[in-house]
Amino acid sequence: xxxxxxxxxxxxxxxxxxxxxxxxxxxxxxxxxxxxxxxxxxxxxxxxxxxxxxxxxxxxxxxxxxxxxxxxxxxxxxxxxxxxxxxxxxxxxxxxxxxxxxxxxxxxxxxxxxxxxxxxxxxxxxxxxxxxxxxxxxxxxxxxxxxxxxxxxxxxxxxxxxxxxxxxxxxxxxxxxxxxxxxxxxxxxxxxxxxxxxxxxxxxxxxxxxxxxxxxxxxxxxxxxxxxxxxxxxxxxxxxxxxxxxxxxxxxxxxxxxxxxxxxxxxxxxxxxxxxxxxxxxxxxxxxxxxxxxxxxxxxxxxxxxxxxxxxxxxxxxxxxxxxxxxxxxxxxx
Amino acid sequence: xxxxxxxxxxxxxxxxxxxxxxxxxxxxxxxxxxxxxxxxxxxxxxxxxxxxxxxxxxxxxxxxxxxxxxxxxxxxxxxxxxxxxxxxxxxxxxxxxxxxxxxxxxxxxxxxxxxxxxxxxxxxxxxxxxxxxxxxxxxxxxxxxxxxxxxxxxxxxxxxxxxxxxxxxxxxxxxxxxxxxxxxxxxxxxxxxxxxxxxxxxxxxxxxxxxxxxxxxxxxxxxxxxxxxxxxxxxxxxxxxxxxxxxxxxxxxxxxxxxxxxxxxxxxxxxxxxxxxxxxxxxxxxxxxxxxxxxxxxxxxxxxxxxxxxxxxxxxxxxxxxxxxxxxxxxxxx
Numbered sequence: 278x279x280x281x282x283x284x285x286x287x288x289x290x291x292x293x294x295x296x297x298x299x300x301x302x303x304x305x306x307x308x309x310x311x312x313x314x315x316x317x318x319x320x321x322x323x324x325x326x327x328x329x330x331x332x333x334x335x336x337x338x339x340x341x342x343x344x345x346x347x348x349x350x351x352x353x354x355x356x357x358x359x360x361x362x363x364x365x366x367x368x369x370x371x372x373x374x375x376x377x378x379x380x381x382x383x384x385x386x387x388x389x390x391x392x393x394x395x396x397x398x399x400x401x402x403x404x405x406x407x408x409x410x411x412x413x414x415x416x417x418x419x420x421x422x423x424x425x426x427x428x429x430x431x432x433x434x435x436x437x438x439x440x441x442x443x444x445x446x447x448x449x450x451x452x453x454x455x456x457x458x459x460x461x462x463x464x465x466x467x468x469x470x471x472x473x474x475x476x477x478x479x480x481x482x483x484x485x486x487x488x489x490x491x492x493x494x495x496x497x498x499x500x501x502x503x504x505x506x507x508x509x510x511x512x513x514x515x516x517x518x519x520x521x522x523x524x525x526x527x528x529x530x531x532x533x534x535x536x537x538x539x540x541x542x543x544x545x546x547x548x549x550x551x552x553x554x555x556x557x558x559x560x561x562x563x564x565x566x567x568x569x570x571x572x573x574x575x576x577x578x579x580x581x582x583x584x585x586x587x588x589x590x591x592x593x594x595x596x597x598x599x600x601x602x603x604x605x606x607x608x609x610x611x
Numbered sequence: 612x613x614x615x616x617x618x619x620x621x622x623x624x625x626x627x628x629x630x631x632x633x634x635x636x637x638x639x640x641x642x643x644x645x646x647x648x649x650x651x652x653x654x655x656x657x658x659x660x661x662x663x664x665x666x667x668x669x670x671x672x673x674x675x676x677x678x679x680x681x682x683x684x685x686x687x688x689x690x691x692x693x694x695x696x697x698x699x700x701x702x703x704x705x706x707x708x709x710x711x712x713x714x715x716x717x718x719x720x721x722x723x724x725x726x727x728x729x730x731x732x733x734x735x736x737x738x739x740x741x742x743x744x745x746x747x748x749x750x751x752x753x754x755x756x757x758x759x760x761x762x763x764x765x766x767x768x769x770x771x772x773x774x775x776x777x778x779x780x781x782x783x784x785x786x787x788x789x790x791x792x793x794x795x796x797x798x799x800x801x802x803x804x805x806x807x808x809x810x811x812x813x814x815x816x817x818x819x820x821x822x823x824x825x826x827x828x829x830x831x832x833x834x835x836x837x838x839x840x841x842x843x844x845x846x847x848x849x850x851x852x853x854x855x856x857x858x859x860x861x862x863x864x865x866x867x868x869x870x871x872x873x874x875x876x877x878x879x880x881x882x883x884x885x886x887x888x889x890x891x892x893x894x895x896x897x898x899x900x901x902x903x904x905x906x907x908x909x910x911x912x913x914x915x916x917x918x919x920x921x922x923x924x925x926x927x928x929x930x931x932x933x934x935x936x937x938x939x940x941x942x943x944x945x
Contacts, residue, residue, distance in 0.1 A: 398746075401772045401796060405742030412732075412914070414739050415752045417907040422899045426892040426908045437916035438735045461795035462735060558760040565756045573751040574760045580746070582771035 293599045294337055296329075296360065299345035299369055305588045309343075312592060313599075318350065325350065329359035338362035341598055343591065346370015346391070353377045357384055365598040367591060370578070371395055371451075372528060373608055374501040381609055389594045392606030393450050394586040395578040400454035402577035403496055403526045406550030407443075407459075409571045410522050411436045416568040439463035444492030446485055446508060447499025447527065448474060455496060467492055470499075485509065489516035494524065501528035511536040514546055522548045526577045529555040538563050541570060552577045627933045628671055630663075630694065633679035633703055639922045643677075646926060647933075652684065659684065663693035672696035675932055677925065680704015680725070687711045691718055699932040701925060704912070705729055705785075706862060707942055708835040715943055723928045726940030727784050728920040729912040734788035736911035737830055737860045740884030741777075741793075743905045744856050745770045750902040773797035778826030780819055780842060781833025781861065782808060789830060801826055804833075819843065823850035828858065835862035845870040848880055856882045860911045863889040872897050875904060886911040 294314040301309070309315050316332050316339055323331070332339050340362055344352055352366050357380055366376055368390040381388050409415050412435040420432055441464050445452045448470040456466045456479065466479040469488045473481040482488035485508055489495055495517055499505045509523065509532040517523065523546060525532055534555040540546045541564070548569035554560050557575055564570050593605045628648040635643065643649050650666050650673055657665070666673050674696055678686055686700050691714055700710055702724040715722050743749050746769040754766055775798050779786045782804040790800045790813065800813040803822045807815040816822035819842055823829055829851055833839045843857065843866040851857065857880060859866055868889040874880045875898070882903035888894050891909055898904050927939045 397773050397797065398771055401742055402746055402748075404796075405739060405746055405748050408735055408739030409743065409748055412736055412739055412910070414736075414743055414905065414907055415749045417910050418749045418752075418905060421894055421906040421908050424899075426894065430892070432908045432910050432913070434913050434915045434918060435910065437732055437914040439731050440916075458792075458795045461792045462738075463731065558764070560755055560760065565758075571748065571752060572755040573748055574755050574766045576746070576751050576766050576769065579766070579768050580771040581768045582774075584768060 293341070294332075294335065294339040295595065296332060296339045296342040296363070298350040299343060299348060302584070305584070305591075308588055308592060313341075313595065325356075326359065329356065333360045333362065341365040341367065341595055343367045343369060343595075344375065346372045346375065348375060351375050351377070352381070354380045357381070357386060365389070365595075365604075367594050368608075369587060369591060372500055374528065378609060386609070387598065387604060387607065388609035389598075389604045389606045390608050391587055392590055394590050395583050396450040396454050398580050398583045399451045399498075399526050399577040400458055402552060402573070403451075403455050403498070403524050403550075404458050404462075406526075406552065406571050406573070407494060407496070407522070407524050408438060410524070410548045410550045410569065411438055411441075413568070415571050419568075440465070441493045442467060442491060443494045443496060444468065444482070444488040445479075445496045445498055446470075446488070446531075447497070447505075448477065448479075449498065449500070451526065452496070452498035453477075455498060464494075485513050486516050489513045489521070490518075492517065493520065494522045497523070497525040497527040497531045499527050499531060501530055506530050507533040509533065509537070511540075514540045517546055519545055519547060521546045522550070524550040526552050529553040529557060534561065541567060627675070628666075628669065628673040629929065630666060630673045630676040630697075632684040633677060633682060636918070639918070639925075642922055642926060647675075647929065660693065663690065667694045667696065675699040675701065675929055677701045677703060677929075678709065680706045680709065682709060685709050685711070686715070688714045691715070691720065699723070699929075699938075701928050702942075703921060703925060706834055708862065712943060720943070721932065721938060721941065722943035723932075723938045723940045724942050725921055726924055728924050729917050730784040730788050732914050732917045733785045733832075733860050733911040734792055736886060736907070737785075737789050737832070737858050737884075738792050738796075740860075740886065740905050740907070741828060741830070741856070741858050742772060744858070744882040744884045744903065745772055745775075747902070749905050753902075774799070775827045776801060776825060777828045777830060778802065778816070778822040779813075779830045779832055780804075780822070780865075781831070781839075782811065782813075783832065783834070785860065786830070786832035787811075789832060798828075819847050820850050823847045823855070824852075826851065827854065828856045831857070831859040831861040831865045833861050833865060835864055840864050841867040843867065843871070845874075848874045851880055853879055853881060855880045856884070858884040860886050863887040863891060868895065875901060 292314040297315050297317045318328050321328050346368050365387045371391050373390055417432050443459050443464045445468045448468045468479050469482045469485050538561045550571040552573045553575055597604050626648040631649050631651045652662050655662050680702050699721045705725050751766050777793050777798045779802045782802045802813050803816045803819050872895045884905040886907045887909055931938050
């Protein structure tokens, strides 16, 4: 981190300006400030319109913005109108559902995302949650921690992972890494994706309802867009059936959460492992008393290793943009 | 299950007798009683010596015994002396540390165990606990369930599984299945075993201390015997180091539990996933407040699928013994 500072202190005004719409850990923030003039929305304390107007009025207005996936600030026509100097938006998540890609494309604003830095971690977390639901790890954990083992004896049986038919919704990077891991446990992989892939030996289902009816487990690993909002709805849950388990490491809104809660309450599906929710950080309180549900707080991407990879990817893309080189993890060309 | 009953009711006295030292679920018990005259110790309510004396005095004394792995009743010289008609002992667990194999061999008492019926489930559970410890699944679960997410925001970062050096102690059936699963996550496998194996590409360590010092994670997957009691001791924990994680799906006494608790309390190792304990069902209370520890109640073998496989294996071995055929999952020949 000392490298560019060691090369001599450049006068601050020469650094390219960028808008930051995300809280960062100290290392990451320091690495950005070494290279860029960071206009930090959350640190500014200003309302968004005033912050954007102030940035746009600078003699050297910001040409790039760093936004958080699923964060509070959406990159839409209003934001792009307010700061017309913007030419590049970087999402620190893989999802870009908070960025209006059509508006960006229309204005030739380039977009990049975190690429694959999180993919292995998310795939790992999905496997961990599936084992947890099937084998009741968190539930047995509560049982042991509450001191009930000596009094109550054996904990109820779990269910074997091997031989399970796992239907993956979205066979992108995360879904593919998830399938490779699950194959090692003896699972049978099915998938739904925008199109069938010749490169994988798995059975393809054109629609999610059919996938659910031939799967024991559904793993939601797709991006959120208008086609995938509530892609798991009441009918799909019905098709999955009372022994079925659902794992969501996509976005909360990929599932109709109210229907999911109802299906769990009524025993119409067997269990769920959820890292994401429709109204984070709010989690439906009905889930808190269910032992067949495993919930984590949108942490599937959160490891110190992936955080460090994200820093490199963020800075790499910003430096590429400001020096006119190809973006590293481009979503929209510029 | 109806098959042998449908073949006509045989008179009860003709069924071969066996001693049962284990509580069974209703299906399993019914399947045994259909085929054998079951002398059930726990149902008898008698003290062990009286129960054994009664069984030995029968006109057709029991020739086989079914005992539980890690159960309350040990098959030792005293038990074998009390019922000299015994010619076969079946352990419903993979471990036979509760059976004095030397005494059995000396008396030509055959021994069989559950074979590999649990191996995949135990290997799966070990992976689940490792992901749980690294990625803080159970801890994040508690965080979400207690409603802290909205108030406290992001949960602390976990650690990536890929690239971790996993040292497996005991590369038997369970250890091998565990290693295959972990390879799919990008782990680097090392192992310690009684002897090096040419059939695997992993690095072999003759002693556990050296294995620990070159591993990020230790997985205890060995049997319990005099050589492996406290095979993970203070020195091994020291060698594993403060970033190290230990997973135990062997037997509680494979680890010096008091030293493990001390190392965890003092931050000399990073975390643990424990399905077994030295004095089950007692668990050291100090562990209850640790978020870097995942504890389950000896359930790594507990799935409905493995339970059904166990029933088949138990009956298959007993029928083989009583009809003079080779045992299916023999530990000691007869």
